Amino acid sequence: MGRPRTFDQPAALAAALDQFWRRGYEATSVRDLAGAMSITGASLYNAFGDKRSLFRRCLHAYVDTYARKRIAELDASDDPIRGIRAFFDDLVKASLRDRRGCLLVNSAMEVAPWDAEFATLIEQCLLEIEDGFYRALKRLPVSGPRQSPGNERSTARLMLSTVMALRVLARAGGEEERLRSIARSAVALAEGGPHL
Amino acid sequence: MGRPRTFDQPAALAAALDQFWRRGYEATSVRDLAGAMSITGASLYNAFGDKRSLFRRCLHAYVDTYARKRIAELDASDDPIRGIRAFFDDLVKASLRDRRGCLLVNSAMEVAPWDAEFATLIEQCLLEIEDGFYRALKRLPVSGPRQSPGNERSTARLMLSTVMALRVLARAGGEEERLRSIARSAVALAEGGPHL
């Protein structure tokens, strides 16, 4: 057994995730990462491998920490409509708090076209979110305010589309009222259809 | 008067646009640009200024050549529903033909967070597209299949959101049926609301 690590590995990973999230993959240099993680470049390569491997771990950490957490909350809600509303309320609030957008959407634009592995990873996670919406829509009561049955898949895709658009606009600096308006429309899609 | 230019400036600009569109701003080097434009680096700097200035001209060229053209076609259509359908049909077809996505959306993610000038330019053009949808929705007949009046602004924003999501998914390699499904839903929003 040799010398033990002196830095907090999970904290360093979180710092790396923060950098990739804010600046993207290419624009984040290994020196930027090492600085943000408060370690030296050699320690970085020793503990996490090369830049791409570190990014993969950050992407997985993001999916586990952020994306799947939202889906789980949606599944756990008693009233699917309230769950969907909470989902979008929280998404807008988070998008206004910091303007980094969503690492998955950011990477879908920057990394996915050039990296098949990350492309499938991102695609699968987006599908998980869509399926979360789908399950929530399926749980809606048949009577009461409800969109026409048999279209849950299309509606779920449209709701995922609004999530992605919200994230793009948030990163580009879109105004608060614009984000809130889109989120309201997304919720209205689930609530009853035309009453946008 | 000195020595005249030997290269076709509009063609060179189009080649630069192609590079920025495909690879993004940061990942496109001045040498990449010069190679694609079939000129030397010195000629590039002489004719177009620095890399950022060249990107600005490409962005303007993109807006004029691609984005505003689609809006104009939408405005020119006799039947707004048919115009909207044609808009999304063409958008999906173009997005499947090449996978570069939309330069405006790409730049909204990569450039806008770090460049206020480009951020406002992109924001304004996205607003133009939203307004195009808004005008088309306002032209819908009061009788007949139609979404509830007074919600044209929200619906227009939702349609712009689907455009952005389509472009993100297209760049990330989304499957054809997924894109077509989202486009159908966007058209259905204008057609009558709940019949997704």
Place this chain on the structure above:
DNA sequence: GTAGTTTTAGATCGACCGCTATAAAACGCG
């Protein structure tokens, strides 16, 4: 033809890129 001006081409600048080699420092174990 000559002077003046602009565009070419190619070399080159300092800075930064991802990554690694080297060696000192810090541990467990005998």
Place this chain on the structure above:
DNA sequence: CGCGTTTTATAGCGGTCGATCTAAAACTAC
């Protein structure tokens, strides 16, 4: 204690970045 092993810190590798310099080439005006 010294030995083996791992992490640390630093320097540096070849390569590319955006941008510029020098000078030859190509044109107009006179």
